[in-house]
Amino acid sequence: MKLRTRLNLVLTGLTAVFLLVLAMDELRTTRASIREEIEAANRVAAHLLGRLALSYADQGGTASVEQLLRQLGHVRANNITLIGPDGVVRYRSPPASYKAGREAPAWFAHLLAPSAPRQLFALPDGSQLAIDPESSRAILDAWDELTHLALIALVLLAAVSALAFYLVERALAPFPVIVAGLERLEQGDLTHRLPPLAGAEAHAIGAAFNRMASSVERVVQAEREAREARSRLEERGELARLIEQSLEEERRQIAHELHDEFGQSVTAIRSLALAIGSQAQEPQTREAAALISSEAARLYDAMHGLIPRLTPLAFDTQGLAAALETLTAEWQRRHPRPHLSLLHELPGEPGASVTLAAYRVVQEALVNAVRHAQAGEVAIEVRQVGGHLAVTVRDDGVGLPEDWARPGHFGLRGLAARIERLGGTFSARRATPRGTLIAADIPLAPA
Amino acid sequence: MIRVLLVDDHAVVRTGFRLLLQAHPGTRVVGEADSGESAYRRFLELAPDVVVMDLAMPGMGGLEALRRIRAHHPQARVLTLSAHDDPQHAQRALNEGASGFLSKRSAPEELIAAITAIAAGERYLDAALAARLGPTGSAGSPLERLSEREFEVFVRLARGQTVPKIAADLKLSASTIGTHLYNIKQKLGVENQSELTLIAIRHGVIEA
Numbered sequence: 001m002k003l004r005t006r007l008n009l010v011l012t013g014l015t016a017v018f019l020l021v022l023a024m025d026e027l028r029t030t031r032a033s034i035r036e037e038i039e040a041a042n043r044v045a046a047h048l049l050g051r052l053a054l055s056y057a058d059q060g061g062t063a064s065v066e067q068l069l070r071q072l073g074h075v076r077a078n079n080i081t082l083i084g085p086d087g088v089v090r091y092r093s094p095p096a097s098y099k100a101g102r103e104a105p106a107w108f109a110h111l112l113a114p115s116a117p118r119q120l121f122a123l124p125d126g127s128q129l130a131i132d133p134e135s136s137r138a139i140l141d142a143w144d145e146l147t148h149l150a151l152i153a154l155v156l157l158a159a160v161s162a163l164a165f166y167l168v169e170r171a172l173a174p175f176p177v178i179v180a181g182l183e184r185l186e187q188g189d190l191t192h193r194l195p196p197l198a199g200a201e202a203h204a205i206g207a208a209f210n211r212m213a214s215s216v217e218r219v220v221q222a223e224r225e226a227r228e229a230r231s232r233l234e235e236r237g238e239l240a241r242l243i244e245q246s247l248e249e250e251r252r253q254i255a256h257e258l259h260d261e262f263g264q265s266v267t268a269i270r271s272l273a274l275a276i277g278s279q280a281q282e283p284q285t286r287e288a289a290a291l292i293s294s295e296a297a298r299l300y301d302a303m304h305g306l307i308p309r310l311t312p313l314a315f316d317t318q319g320l321a322a323a324l325e326t327l328t329a330e331w332q333r334r335h336p337r338p339h340l341s342l343l344h345e346l347p348g349e350p351g352a353s354v355t356l357a358a359y360r361v362v363q364e365a366l367v368n369a370v371r372h373a374q375a376g377e378v379a380i381e382v383r384q385v386g387g388h389l390a391v392t393v394r395d396d397g398v399g400l401p402e403d404w405a406r407p408g409h410f411g412l413r414g415l416a417a418r419i420e421r422l423g424g425t426f427s428a429r430r431a432t433p434r435g436t437l438i439a440a441d442i443p444l445a446p447a
Numbered sequence: 448m449i450r451v452l453l454v455d456d457h458a459v460v461r462t463g464f465r466l467l468l469q470a471h472p473g474t475r476v477v478g479e480a481d482s483g484e485s486a487y488r489r490f491l492e493l494a495p496d497v498v499v500m501d502l503a504m505p506g507m508g509g510l511e512a513l514r515r516i517r518a519h520h521p522q523a524r525v526l527t528l529s530a531h532d533d534p535q536h537a538q539r540a541l542n543e544g545a546s547g548f549l550s551k552r553s554a555p556e557e558l559i560a561a562i563t564a565i566a567a568g569e570r571y572l573d574a575a576l577a578a579r580l581g582p583t584g585s586a587g588s589p590l591e592r593l594s595e596r597e598f599e600v601f602v603r604l605a606r607g608q609t610v611p612k613i614a615a616d617l618k619l620s621a622s623t624i625g626t627h628l629y630n631i632k633q634k635l636g637v638e639n640q641s642e643l644t645l646i647a648i649r650h651g652v653i654e655a
Contacts, residue, residue: 260503263530263551264457270555271463278470293555300552304532325639326533342638 004172011164019153030142035114041077042133046119057123066091079134085126096137104143112139174202190217241421255310258303266300320355321346331366338375345383350444357418357442358391364411365393365438373397373436391440399430449566450477452495454486456504471559483507487515497562498525510543517544524565528554535641537576541648547571590650592634600627605647
């Protein structure tokens with residue numbers, strides 16, 4: 001059953017019970033007062049009439065009694081009957097003219113009628129004067145009063161019920177709105193808010209609902225933003241990885257091209273220049289040929305100097321260890337100072353990306369040590385420890401600038417990002433007492 | 448007159464070398480090939496005194512062609528060329544039985560000297576590479592600076608044995624071998640095992 005119906009029923013029921021109890025009480029009181037009234041009237045009337053009738057009978061016989069009675073007419077609350085000695089009714093008092101012709105319902109009369117006995121007075125000639133209590137008028141009065149009261153009660157009941165109905169309706173009106181709001185929320189419409197609700201409690205509930213919805217919306221929004229930010233970051237990382245990959249591939253191809261194709265051309269040019277030079281008779285031609293050869297040789301060297309910076313070709317045929325050895329040897333040859341030392345412990349070959357990252361760390365650290373740090377000693381260590389490749393490069397130079405991590409230092413920053421993408425850690429910091437320590441720890445790619 | 452077979456997939460390089468060799472009265476180019484396969488065929492046809500062969504070629508590379516030629520004609524003299532001037536490439540070529548190794552950087556100047564030396568039955572190693580490996584010859588050979596134990600370890604290393612294997616064979620600890628290795632590298636001034644092997648080959652300690 002709906003709350004509204006229940007509340008209405010309870011209120012109407014209570015009012016009805018209350019009215020019923022009032023009616024019962026009224027009935028009881030009325031009944032008592034009718035009995036008292038009828039009894040009193042009957043007793044007085046009977047007493048007086050009895051005496052009067054006896055004295056009239058003494059003087060004028062029954063006929064004068066009858067005359068007296070006829071003159072008397074109706075006596076309130078009593079029916080008077082004169083019965084002859086032969087048992088024939090000689091006189092019956094007329095019915096009351098008060099509310100003549102109307103009677104209370106029988107069941108009501110029965111309910112209220114007092115049980116006063118008939119009083120009989122024997123006259124000398126054998127006639128009898130009977131006085132019966134007559135409560136029908138009083139009962140009719142009571143009935144009229146009661147129906148009047150019932151009418152008022154009914155009107156009252158209707159009014160109370162209507163008022164209750166209206167108040168309950170008003171009090172419960174916010175509930176369907178709240179339920180609808182919750183359903184909207186449940187369906188994911190987090191922007192839904194309740195309108196201001198009537199009634200202090202409903203208003204408080206509505207306000208609390210709106211606060212809750214706001215905070216839910218905020219939390220969901222924050223979560224969505226965090227998720228989006230995360231996926232954007234992942235996408236960016238993925239993009240960076242792809243760019244790096246294609247960059248490395250491009251570099252590798254350029255390096256191969258330089259090495260295999262251009263190198264061959266330079267070799268051919270030099271051979272031809274030398275052939276011309278050795279056959280030429282004129283000194284100018286020989287000189288020009290020698291110049292072509294030496295310039296071509298310079299071109300060759302410059303080109304080959306570029307190759308290791310582009311990519312370590314040694315990976316293609318040898319491992320990381322050999323590539324690092326070649327790298328340090330080349331650097332040492334080009335830059336006698338600082339002194340480079342290389343220690344590697346590589347029982348197996350790490351994956352291509354790890355190998356390249358480790359190589360780039362050493363390469364970048366060498367650039368830093370040789371170009372910026374003015375170091376005297378550089379110690380390079382590359383070890384495979386458990387499932388990790390640990391690369392450290394330590395120099396005794398002037399150390400890193402304080403702001404190496406700021407934008408602009410692409411080399412080290414790029415390395416840090418690259419190693420982080422491989423799930424490793426990278427650090428570049430001032431070593432104690434002096435110099436720089438560049439360290440990378442890269443997890444080996446699962447085989 | 449030294450009869451030379453030129454093998455290189457770059458026609459312009461062959462032309463350069465041919466002109467260079469033609470300018471020299473002691474050499475003559477009798478044939479050319481642009482792949483390992485045709486090199487082998489031309490070798491059988493021409494029986495040249497010296498084969499000048501690029502290691503990097505499409506298809507069957509120079510190393511494989513060298514292997515085939517040497518397998519049928521152990522006396523064949525092959526001068527290998529490579530765009531790579533690192534000791535590892537030289538070592539591999541010499542291990543496969545090449546008589547000499549030249550980087551393409553040095554080839555134009557050293558080609559005639561290398562061909563002449565190889566034709567005379569000598570070995571020839573790129574001068575720049577040789578310079579990196581220290582002086583050669585019995586007089587002041589760096590190998591004489593090694594102790595007997597170090598020399599023993601050196602020979603095994605040069606043959607490509609690993610440190611643990613040598614330790615087990617010599618019944619020494621790996622760290623002792625490691626110390627020997629360190630000393631050997633210091634005394635010979637080499638960076639890695641490939642250079643070590645090359646020195647061993649050049650000094651005739653092991654057969655290529």
